[in-house]
Amino acid sequence: MYRKLAISSIVLNLILFAIIGYAIHLKGGIPYVMDYVSAKVSDNEFDDYYKTRLSIFKESEEKDAIFLGDSLTDYNEWAESFPEVNIGNQGIGDDTTSGVLYRLKETTNLKPSKIFIMIGINDLINGVSRDDILKNYTSIIEEIKKDTPNTEVYIQSLLPTNSDLTYKDVNKEDILWLNDNLRKLASESGYTYIDLYSLFVDGNDELNEKWTIDGIHLNGPGYGVWEEALGRIRGA
Amino acid sequence: MYRKLAISSIVLNLILFAIIGYAIHLKGGIPYVMDYVSAKVSDNEFDDYYKTRLSIFKESEEKDAIFLGDSLTDYNEWAESFPEVNIGNQGIGDDTTSGVLYRLKETTNLKPSKIFIMIGINDLINGVSRDDILKNYTSIIEEIKKDTPNTEVYIQSLLPTNSDLTYKDVNKEDILWLNDNLRKLASESGYTYIDLYSLFVDGNDELNEKWTIDGIHLNGPGYGVWEEALGRIRGA
Numbered sequence: 001m002y003r004k005l006a007i008s009s010i011v012l013n014l015i016l017f018a019i020i021g022y023a024i025h026l027k028g029g030i031p032y033v034m035d036y037v038s039a040k041v042s043d044n045e046f047d048d049y050y051k052t053r054l055s056i057f058k059e060s061e062e063k064d065a066i067f068l069g070d071s072l073t074d075y076n077e078w079a080e081s082f083p084e085v086n087i088g089n090q091g092i093g094d095d096t097t098s099g100v101l102y103r104l105k106e107t108t109n110l111k112p113s114k115i116f117i118m119i120g121i122n123d124l125i126n127g128v129s130r131d132d133i134l135k136n137y138t139s140i141i142e143e144i145k146k147d148t149p150n151t152e153v154y155i156q157s158l159l160p161t162n163s164d165l166t167y168k169d170v171n172k173e174d175i176l177w178l179n180d181n182l183r184k185l186a187s188e189s190g191y192t193y194i195d196l197y198s199l200f201v202d203g204n205d206e207l208n209e210k211w212t213i214d215g216i217h218l219n220g221p222g223y224g225v226w227e228e229a230l231g232r233i234r235g236a
Numbered sequence: 237m238y239r240k241l242a243i244s245s246i247v248l249n250l251i252l253f254a255i256i257g258y259a260i261h262l263k264g265g266i267p268y269v270m271d272y273v274s275a276k277v278s279d280n281e282f283d284d285y286y287k288t289r290l291s292i293f294k295e296s297e298e299k300d301a302i303f304l305g306d307s308l309t310d311y312n313e314w315a316e317s318f319p320e321v322n323i324g325n326q327g328i329g330d331d332t333t334s335g336v337l338y339r340l341k342e343t344t345n346l347k348p349s350k351i352f353i354m355i356g357i358n359d360l361i362n363g364v365s366r367d368d369i370l371k372n373y374t375s376i377i378e379e380i381k382k383d384t385p386n387t388e389v390y391i392q393s394l395l396p397t398n399s400d401l402t403y404k405d406v407n408k409e410d411i412l413w414l415n416d417n418l419r420k421l422a423s424e425s426g427y428t429y430i431d432l433y434s435l436f437v438d439g440n441d442e443l444n445e446k447w448t449i450d451g452i453h454l455n456g457p458g459y460g461v462w463e464e465a466l467g468r469i470r471g472a
Contacts, residue, residue, distance in 0.1 A: 002238035009245035016252035023259065048450035052311060055449065055456035060316070075288060077325050079315035080296070089313050213291065214284035220291035 050099060053092045057106045063088035065114040066107055070095040070122050072159065072216075076223045082230075088112070096123045097136030104140060108147035115144060116230070118156040118196075120178060121170065121216070130174045134181050141189050153191040154233070155182050159200050162207040165215025172205045194233065199225050286335060289328045293342045299324035301350040302343055306331040306358050308395065308452075312459045318466075324348070332359045333372030340376060344383035351380060352466070354392040354432075356414060357406065357452070366410045370417050377425050389427040390469070391418050395436050398443040401451025408441045430469065435461050 046054075053074075064086040067073045073091025090107055092099065100119050107115065117140070123133045144153055157179045161170045179197055186193035200222065202208040207215060211222035218226065282290075289310075300322040303309045309327025326343055328335065336355050343351065353376070359369045380389055393415045397406045415433055422429035436458065438444040443451060447458035454462065 002242045006238045006242035006245055009242055009249055013245055013248050013252060016249065016256065019256060020252065023256075048453075049311075051449045052453050052455055056312060056459060057456070059456035059460055063316075075285075076292060077315060079313060079319075080299075080324060083315075083322065086316075086319065088316060213287045217284075217288050219288055220293070220295035223292060224295055 046099065046102070047094070050092050050095065053090075054103055054106065057088075057090055057103070060088055060106075060110060062086070063110050063112045065116065066090050066110065066112045067116045068100060068107055069118040069156075072118055072121070072218065073116075075217055076226075081223070081227050094122055095119065096126065096128070097133050097140065098123075101136055101140055101143070104143050105147070108144055108151075111148050112151055114152045114154065116154045116156060116194075118158070120158050121161070121175075124170050124174055124178075125168045130177055133178060134185075137182065138185060141185060141191070145189060153186075153189070154194050155186040155191055156194045157182060157197040159196060159218070160202075160205060160207040162209060162212055162215035164206070165209070165212060168216060176205070192233070194229065196226060196229060199229060282335065282338070283330070286328050286331065289326075290339055290342065293324075293326055293339070296324055296342075296346060298322070299346050299348045301352065302326050302346065302348045303352045304336060304343055305354040305392075308354055308357070308454065309352075311453055312462075317459070317463050330358055331355065332362065332364070333369050333376065334359075337372055337376055337379070340379050341383070344380055344387075347384050348387055350388045350390065352390045352392060352430075354394070356394050357397070357411075360406050360410055360414075361404045366413055369414060370421075373418065374421060377421060377427070381425060389422075389425070390430050391422040391427055392430045393418060393433040395432060395454070396438075396441060396443040398445060398448055398451035400442070401445070401448060404452060412441070428469070430465065432462060432465060435465060 065082075066088040067078050067090060069091045071091065071093035073089065074093050075091070076089075078089050079085075079087040088110065092103075097119050100117075119140075120133050120137065123136075124130070141153065141155075144151060158175050160172070160175060161168070163170075175197070179195070183193045183195075185191075200207055200211050200218070211218055211225065213219050301318075302324040303314050303326060305327045307327065307329035309325065310329050311327070312325075314325050315321075315323040324346065328339075333355050336353075355376075356369050356373065359372075360366070377389065377391075380387060394411050396408070396411060397404070399406075411433070415431070419429045419431075421427075436443055436447050436454070447454055447461065449455050
C-alpha cells in the first residue's frame with residue numbers, strides 16, 4: 001500500500017516541479033528568479049520604471065505646471081492637451097506617497113507656478129493604512145511649502161475604482177476618508193482641493209464604467225472630463 | 237522503506253503546493269488565475285493598457301508630428317522636449333508591429349506632417365521571426381503611404397539592448413538584420429531612415445550602460461541623445 005502511495009506521490013511531485021519550472025520559464029527563466037530574489041533583498045529599492053522616469057525628470061527644464069502622481073497622471077499626455085501651458089508630466093506608474101516623497105526634490109527644484117498632485121491609490125492597493133497615507137501626504141505638502149513657497153498646489157481627490165472591472169482590492173471607505181482629509185489638508189495649507197471623485201463616481205461609490213476600461217485608470221473621454229475640470233479652475 | 241519514501245514525498249507535495257499557492261496569492265489570488273486563463277483563451281485581444289492608450293489617442297486633436305511606437309517612445313515626454321512643435325506621443329508600452337498595424341488609422345487620420353516610428357523590439361522579445369516583423373513593417377509603411385501620402389515618415393532604427401542588464405532575450409543579429417532592411421525599406425519608399433543604433437551601441441553590439449537602467453529602455457541622458465539626433469534632422 002505504501003508502495004503505491006509513494007509512487008503516486010512522487011509522480012505528483014514531478015508534475016508540481018514541472019508546473020513551477022514552466023511558470024519560471026514563462027517569466028524569463030533563472031535570470032528572472034535571480035532578479036526577483038535580489039529585488040526582495042533590497043526591498044527599499046524602486047523598480048526600473050521608477051528609476052528610468054526619474055532620470056528623465058532630472059533632465060527636465062523649467063516648467064510652469066507639474067502634474068505629479070502615479071499611472072493616472074502618467075498615462076495621459078497633459079502637455080498635448082494644454083499646449084499653451086509649459087507642463088511637466090511627472091507621473092510614474094505604480095508610484096505611491098512614499099515614492100513621491102522620495103523624488104519630490106525633482107519637482108520642487110523646478111519651482112513651478114503650479115503643482116497638480118494625485119497620489120495614494122497604489123498605497124491602498126499595497127495595503128498601506130490610510131493613516132500612514134495621510135501622514136506621507138502631509139509630509140509632501142510640508143516639503144513643497146518649505147522648498148517652493150510661491151507654488152500654488154492643487155490637491156486632487158483620489159478617484160473611485162470599479163470592483164467589477166479590477167481584481168485590485170480597494171476599500172471604498174478608505175478612499176472617501178482620504179478625500180475628506182485631503183480636503184481638510186488643502187484648506188489648512190492654503191491650497192486648493194479639486195474634487196474629481198464626484199465627476200467619475202456612479203450611484204454605488206464605484207468608478208462609472210463609462211470612464212474606464214480596467215476599473216482603475218481613465219479612458220480617453222475620462223481624461224476629457226478631468227481636463228475640463230482643470231480648465232474651469234484655470235478660468236476661475 | 238516505502239513508508240518513509242511515501243511520507244517524505246507527500247511532505248514535498250505539500251511544500252510544492254504551498255509554493256504554487258503562495259505564488260498565486262502574490263499575483264493577486266484566484267482572480268489573477270481567472271484573468272490569466274481568459275487572457276490565454278482570447279489571445280488576439282490587446283491588454284488593458286493598449287486599449288486605454290488607444291482610447292486616449294482617439295480623443296486627440298490634429299498633430300504636426302506623431303511619435304509612433306512602444307515603451308521606448310511612450311516613456312519620454314516628447315511634447316515637453318519640443319514645445320515649439322505640436323507633437324503627439326502615440327507610444328504604447330509592450331506594443332509590437334502587429335499592434336501598430338491594428339491601430340494605425342488613429343495615426344493616419346490625424347494627417348500629421350511627420351511620423352517618427354520605432355517598433356519591433358517587443359516582437360523579437362516575443363519570439364516573432366524577423367521576416368514576419370519586416371512583413372508587418374512593410375504593411376505599416378504601405379498603409380501610411382496610402383492613407384496620408386503627404387506625410388513625411390522617419391523610420392528609426394531599432395536600438396541595441398544590453399544582455400547583462402536585462403533577462404529579455406534578444407538576438408543581436410536580428411536587430412542588425414532588421415535595421416539593415418529598415419534602411420532599405422525607407423529608401424525604397426522615399427522616406428528617411430534614422431540610425432539611432434550607432435549612437436547607443438558599445439563595442440560589443442550591446443546597449444551602452446551609460447544610456448540605460450534596465451538594458452532595454454533609455455534613461456534621461458539617453459533621450460537627450462535621441463532628441464539631439466532628431467534636432468539635427470530637423471535642422472537639415
